[in-house]
Amino acid sequence: MNETVVMLSDEAEGPAATRRRIIDAATSLLEAGGRDAVTTRAVAAAAGIQAPTIYRLFGDKRGLLDAVAEQGLAQYIAEKKAHALRPDPIDDLRFGWDLNVSFGLAHPGIFSMINGEPRPAYRLPIVASGLEVLERKITRIAAAGLLRVSEERALNLVRASCVGAVLVLLSQPEDRRDPQLSAAARESTIAAITTSRPALKDSGAVSAAVALQASLGNTPALSPGERLLLSELLAKLAASA
Structure with missing residues (x-):
């Protein structure tokens, strides 16, 4: 019961604002001390919230680090x-x-x-x-x-x-x-x-294939199937570099 009251108090400013505050706190800890410094306790203290709020908004530490x-x-x-x-x-x-x-x-x-x-x-x-x-x-x-x-x-x-x-x-x-x-x-x-x-002014077949492949998306004269086949052939030639 008490925990629920504290969590609601943590988010009195709104979930989005609380989320930003937690991310900012975690970012500061990460930049100052690396990933090991980003503990739930440290982030909660820096953000001025309770640890359960972090789990509810981010799921786990991985989710928090992803958000950072x-x-x-x-x-x-x-x-x-x-x-x-x-x-x-x-x-x-x-x-x-x-x-x-x-x-x-x-x-x-x-x-x-x-x-x-x-x-x-x-x-x-x-x-x-x-x-x-x-x-x-x-x-x-x-x-x-x-x-x-x-x-x-x-x-x-x-x-x-x-x-x-x-x-x-x-x-x-x-x-x-x-x-x-x-x-x-x-x-x-x-x-x-x-x-x-x-490349097209050079004799290098590989470079020419790379250049032509990059331009295929702008070539309306070919059907989708023809474009796919040509793209596969050019990719094979480009990969031979």
């Missing part, structure tokens, strides 16, 4: 989408890389939680939204005929290299970090996935 990640990423992705595209698609990829690194260094708790787990993928919808931004950048490079590998491989190489660079930097004391590490990793990755000349 979702809020932090939503703000970051909104910032990314607000920036105008660079005319040069490769420069646009550089800009996106640098934004991602800046976010990771500014929010190590959220970045490490999302990218440092051995799970196959972090399946929050907002994470998928962030990947779509990167996929569009890769597709722009492919459509310009400047991609030397398949879009899938380019996407995974960029993700692996950028995330790896941030995690390495986060593992080092701030005053001993190599300020050029991210740029070096970025340029090495770009050199590995792009070509300096448009």
Whole structure:
């Protein structure tokens, strides 16, 4: 009986406001002390609520951490989408890389939680939204005929290299970090996935296949079945890189 009264008191400001207050408290604890610092007791004390309220609003600690990640990423992705595209698609990829690194260094708790787990993928919808931004950048490079590998491989190489660079930097004391590490990793990755000349003016069949595959969605002359068949053939050729 007493517990119910306390929980109602916790949410006197409204469930949405209480939820935001808990997420803000958990975010502060995560950034200051890592995931181990985000205990139910610590979050409840920081948010000025009782522990049962956390379980009722988020289910468990995993649900709370997901909410923390979702809020932090939503703000970051909104910032990314607000920036105008660079005319040069490769420069646009550089800009996106640098934004991602800046976010990771500014929010190590959220970045490490999302990218440092051995799970196959972090399946929050907002994470998928962030990947779509990167996929569009890769597709722009492919459509310009400047991609030397398949879009899938380019996407995974960029993700692996950028995330790896941030995690390495986060593992080092701030005053001993190599300020050029991210740029070096970025340029090495770009050199590995792009070509300096448009593929369709080159003799490279793989690059030409990648460029054509990126443009198939804008080709009304083909039926859906023809487009699917051609896409499969081009993907097979692109994968031979």
